[in-house]
Amino acid sequence: MSKVGKLEIILNERAGNGQSMQAWKKVQHYLDNINLNYQVHTTRSNGDGVRIAKYLANNLEPYSRIIVLGGDGTLNQSLNGVKQSNNPDTPLGYIPGGSGNDFSRGIKIRKQNPTVLIQKILAMNEPSIIDVGKAQSQDNTKYFVNNIGIG
Numbered sequence: 001m002s003k004v005g006k007l008e009i010i011l012n013e014r015a016g017n018g019q020s021m022q023a024w025k026k027v028q029h030y031l032d033n034i035n036l037n038y039q040v041h042t043t044r045s046n047g048d049g050v051r052i053a054k055y056l057a058n059n060l061e062p063y064s065r066i067i068v069l070g071g072d073g074t075l076n077q078s079l080n081g082v083k084q085s086n087n088p089d090t091p092l093g094y095i096p097g098g099s100g101n102d103f104s105r106g107i108k109i110r111k112q113n114p115t116v117l118i119q120k121i122l123a124m125n126e127p128s129i130i131d132v133g134k135a136q137s138q139d140n141t142k143y144f145v146n147n148i149g150i151g
Contacts, residue, residue: 004122005063007031007038008056010049010078012070012097020070020097023114027069027095030115036122043070049077050084053092057085066090067121069114071098072146079132083143091127103146 013021031038041052049070056066068078075094082090095117096104133144 003063004065005037006061006065007036008060008064008066009038009040010043010052010056010066010068010070010074011040012043012049012074015070015074015097016099016101019099023095023097024069026114027118030118043074043077047077049074050081053078053081054085055081057082057087057090060087060090065093065121067093067095067118069095069097071096072100072103073098075103076144076146079143079145083132083141093121095121 009027011020011024013024041056043049043052049068053066053068060066066078066082068075074097075092078092082088082092094104095114097114130145135142135144
C-alpha cells in the first residue's frame with residue numbers, strides 16, 4: 001500500500017471556523033511540492049461527506065487513497081459513506097481541521113502539523129486498524145469511531 005498515485009481528498013472548508021482551510025493550505029503546498037496527483041471533493045451541505053465517500057470507495061483506483069480533512073462530523077460522514085459502499089473496508093486517512101477534534105485528541109494526533117500528518121499517511125505501508133462502532137435500529141444503521149449521542 002505504500003505506493004500512492006493519487007489522493008482523493010474530502011474537504012470541509014467550513015470546519016473549525018477556518019482551521020480546516022489553514023490545514024488544507026499546508027497540505028496542498030506539500031502535495032504540490034512533491035508533485036503528487038490529488039483531487040479535492042468539497043462538502044457543501046449536510047450529508048455530502050456520506051455521498052462523496054461512498055462514491056470514492058465504490059470507484060477508488062489502484063494506488064489511490066482517501067483522505068478526510070475536516071472535523072469530527074466530516075470524519076463521521078465519510079466513515080458512514082465508506083461503510084455504505086461496495087468496499088466497506090476502504091481505509092480513510094484523517095487530518096483534523098475542526099474546532100473540537102475529539103477523535104484526533106483521543107488518538108493523539110491533534111497537535112501535529114498537517115504537513116507531518118500527510119507525510120505519515122503517505123509513508124504507511126498498511127493502514128492502522130481501529131475499532132468502529134455500529135448503532136442499528138429497525139430501519140437504519142450508523143457507524144462511529146468517536147462517540148454516539150442518544151436523546
